[in-house]
Amino acid sequence: MIPASAGQPATGHPRPPGDDCRATIRSWRVEDGEPAPPTGARRRVARYRASCRACGDEGPIRSSEGAAVEDACDHAYPGWRTMPVVEPRPYKLGDRPRWEADCRRAYPPGWFDRQGPVREYRPSGGTRHVPAFAPGGGYCMAVMCTMPKPAPVRTVQTSLFG
Numbered sequence: 788m789i790p791a792s793a794g795q796p797a798t799g800h801p802r803p804p805g806d807d808c809r810a811t812i813r814s815w816r817v818e819d820g821e822p823a824p825p826t827g828a829r830r831r832v833a834r835y836r837a838s839c840r841a842c843g844d845e846g847p848i849r850s851s852e853g854a855a856v857e858d859a860c861d862h863a864y865p866g867w868r869t870m871p872v873v874e875p876r877p878y879k880l881g882d883r884p885r886w887e888a889d890c891r892r893a894y895p896p897g898w899f900d901r902q903g904p905v906r907e908y909r910p911s912g913g914t915r916h917v918p919a920f921a922p923g924g925g926y927c928m929a930v931m932c933t934m935p936k937p938a939p940v941r942t943v944q945t946s947l948f949g
């Protein structure tokens with residue numbers, strides 16, 4: 788059972804501007820029964836759930852925020868998992884207009900106007916799906932890609948005098 792205090796979306800998550808379905812999740816904390824050192828107080832852990840404000844659809848309760856975000860995107864943006872993977876969102880503000888234009892060219896027209904998510908290549912770490920980082924304010928979904936380890940560079944001593 789979800790506690791009554793569980794009705795508010797987690798801070799920083801995109802809010803739907805209209806009546807269309809959007810990727811929105813709720814989060815709350817529960818005691819998991821395990822005593823946490825050093826006080827022995829029961830540990831509290833976070834729980835997450837996709838919860839569409841437009842139609843009332845709710846996903847399963849998850850212990851992972853990322854899983855709940857994916858549930859929410861499955862509901863509001865069917866097909867998002869097959870959308871193109873783009874390069875990481877630039878840190879420099881000046882580089883973002885080009886990145887956003889590239890995203891809009893790669894995705895269906897209107898996708899980002901509905902706060903659709905963008906799938907972003909992450910070369911290492913950073914597995915969190917980041918709210919409000921997609922071009923239209925939707926989620927930036929982490930897609931982990933492992934780069935092949937570069938072949939060792941062999942140095943060959945050539946003759947200096949011959």
Ligand SMILES: [Zn+2]
Pocket residue numbers: 807808809839840841842843844862863
């Ligand atoms: Zn909905």
